[in-house]
Amino acid sequence: MIRCRVCYRTEKWAEGSREVVVEGGGRKPAGHPSLVAWRTVRDALSGETGPVVGACAACGQPMVAEGQEAAWVDWPLETPDGTLMIRDGVLPAGSDIATLDARMEEAWAERLRLADIKPGQAMFTGGLMTLLMVPVAVWALAVCVVTGFLYMVLMDPSATIPGIGQGVTLPGP
Numbered sequence: 001m002i003r004c005r006v007c008y009r010t011e012k013w014a015e016g017s018r019e020v021v022v023e024g025g026g027r028k029p030a031g032h033p034s035l036v037a038w039r040t041v042r043d044a045l046s047g048e049t050g051p052v053v054g055a056c057a058a059c060g061q062p063m064v065a066e067g068q069e070a071a072w073v074d075w076p077l078e079t080p081d082g083t084l085m086i087r088d089g090v091l092p093a094g095s096d097i098a099t100l101d102a103r104m105e106e107a108w109a110e111r112l113r114l115a116d117i118k119p120g121q122a123m124f125t126g127g128l129m130t131l132l133m134v135p136v137a138v139w140a141l142a143v144c145v146v147t148g149f150l151y152m153v154l155m156d157p158s159a160t161i162p163g164i165g166q167g168v169t170l171p172g173p
């Protein structure tokens with residue numbers, strides 16, 4: 001069986017015939033397509049899966065065979081520094097899996113890193129938070145004032161209500 005790890009397209013290859021078992025195509029790569037392709041190629045290179053035997057007709061990602069018997073297809077590997085041609089399942093001289101892996105993940109993996117947030121963006125976010133806090137503070141202050149005022153009036157029947165006029169007193173109990 002020949003499988004696409006991304007969209008699950010599955011084909012059965014025999015001499016002179018390629019039978020499509022599962023059409024696939026409904027699933028897109030989760031992440032940068034070249035990074036997702038690299039992960040498939042990397043696992044094939046390190047022997048975790050069978051070799052890369054072709055490109056998926058549905059999504060273009062590398063398809064891998066089961067077992068190790070099938071022959072590698074020449075695979076143009078896209079990297080942030082250009083295309084590397086993998087021939088017969090061997091990386092070009094000077095390349096190795098660990099270095100490539102670090103380079104690809106560093107360039108294309110989507111991570112939310114604090115260092116990636118630009119200073120302006122941080123200031124904007126901080127400023128926005130401060131602005132949002134203002135109505136809350138005003139509301140809290142108003143509650144305190146009104147509560148204090150009501151407390152004063154209700155607890156002290158002789159208290160005058162400021163602004164209404166002198167001598168106005170609330171009826172006592």
Ligand SMILES: [Zn+2]
Pocket residue numbers: 004005006007008009024025056057058059060061
């Ligand atoms: Zn596919």
